[in-house]
Amino acid sequence: xxxxxxxxxxxxxxxxxxxxxxxxxxxxxxxxxxxxxxxxxxxxxxxxxxxxxxxxxxxxxxxxxxxxxxxxxxxxxxxxxxxxxxxxxxxxxxxxxxxxxxxxxxxxxxxxxxxx
Amino acid sequence: xxxxxxxxxxxxxxxxxxxxxxxxxxxxxxxxxxxxxxxxxxxxxxxxxxxxxxxxxxxxxxxxxxxxxxxxxxxxxxxxxxxxxxxxxxxxxxxxxxxxxxxxxxxxxxxxxx
Numbered sequence: 001x002x003x004x005x006x007x008x009x010x011x012x013x014x015x016x017x018x019x020x021x022x023x024x025x026x027x028x029x030x031x032x033x034x035x036x037x038x039x040x041x042x043x044x045x046x047x048x049x050x051x052x053x054x055x056x057x058x059x060x061x062x063x064x065x066x067x068x069x070x071x072x073x074x075x076x077x078x079x080x081x082x083x084x085x086x087x088x089x090x091x092x093x094x095x096x097x098x099x100x101x102x103x104x105x106x107x108x109x110x111x112x113x114x115x116x
Numbered sequence: 117x118x119x120x121x122x123x124x125x126x127x128x129x130x131x132x133x134x135x136x137x138x139x140x141x142x143x144x145x146x147x148x149x150x151x152x153x154x155x156x157x158x159x160x161x162x163x164x165x166x167x168x169x170x171x172x173x174x175x176x177x178x179x180x181x182x183x184x185x186x187x188x189x190x191x192x193x194x195x196x197x198x199x200x201x202x203x204x205x206x207x208x209x210x211x212x213x214x215x216x217x218x219x220x221x222x223x224x225x226x227x228x229x230x
Contacts, residue, residue, distance in 0.1 A: 004158075032216055043120075043207050043221030044159065051216070089158055102217065103149075103172055106158030 002027040004092060004107035012113045013080055021075040021110045023090035029068040030093040035075050038087045038109065047088075048075075080114045087111045118142045120222035122208050128228045134196035137225045141190070141210030149219065150183055150193050151207040159207055165191065166213060198229045 003026040013019050023033070032051045036044035050057040050066045050073065057064045063076040077084050087109040094105040121140040129135050141148050146167055151159035162181065164172040168188040176183065180199070185191040195202055205226050209219040 008156075034218070041205075041224070041226070043209070043224050044219075045221070046218045049216070049218065091158075094161075102215065103161055103164055104219065106151075106160070108156070108158045 002030075002092060002094060002105055004090060004105060006088075006090060006107040007110045008108060010111040010113055012115060015081060015114055015116050017080055019077040019080045019084070019112055019114070021088050021112065023073040023075065023107055025071050025092055029071060032093055033064075033066055033073050034091045034104070035062075035064055035073075036089045036091060036106075038089055040087075044089055044106075077112075080112075082114045082116050085113045118220075120208055120210055120220050122206075122222035122225055124225055125223060126226045126228075128230065129198050130230050131200055132197040134194065135198050135227065136195075137193045137206050137208075137227075139191045139193070139208030139222060141208070142220055144212070145210035145220070146188075146213035147211045147217070148185055148191050149209040149211075150191070151209065153205040153207055153224070155204075162193070195227075198227075200229050203227055203229045 005024040034049045035047045037047055038044040048059055048064045050064045061078045065074045089109040090107045091104045094103045123138050148165040150162045152162050153159045162176045163183045165185045168185050181195055183193045205224045207221055207224045209221045211217040211219045
């Protein structure tokens, strides 16, 4: 079955630096991959989606890469701010259900803390 | 901006009691998901609805958990009886049900079983 690995240890970086978070998967390459942000006690919020034929996707200070050879996605936040402190989850397209519907498998998330 | 609503936000119960959670998805969203998230872990899918039909409940502990979405709109997740290990955040999400889709999550219900 598909396994997703994200750094379980928290990542602390200084304000203004670039944060890089890693998402590795072990089995089949999904058609697309998503990144979500989750604040304590809140539900995840969608940030970016990248398809398997896209090498890179950008949105403001966020950048996601997707390497199907390495089975890895990297999530970058440039010019990081204390407000970026949160847990970041990657989610992969999971195996289709018997009815052909799609479901998602989430990683454990990486907690990012941006220090002022 | 439309949001997924969940209630209650917090629930404390004793083991062996019954609990129920409610979710109202974004209007027009055909797909509804219930997830369980244990502290420090990612959300784990419990059940997925397409309109009023269950399309995936492979991870739902069916001896104690049940879920319904009778009119294809709002949904209820029930646990009876609750066990200590059920303490977690229960998240509801909805999406349009497209092939490449984005899920919109509600604020969650934090369940504590004593």
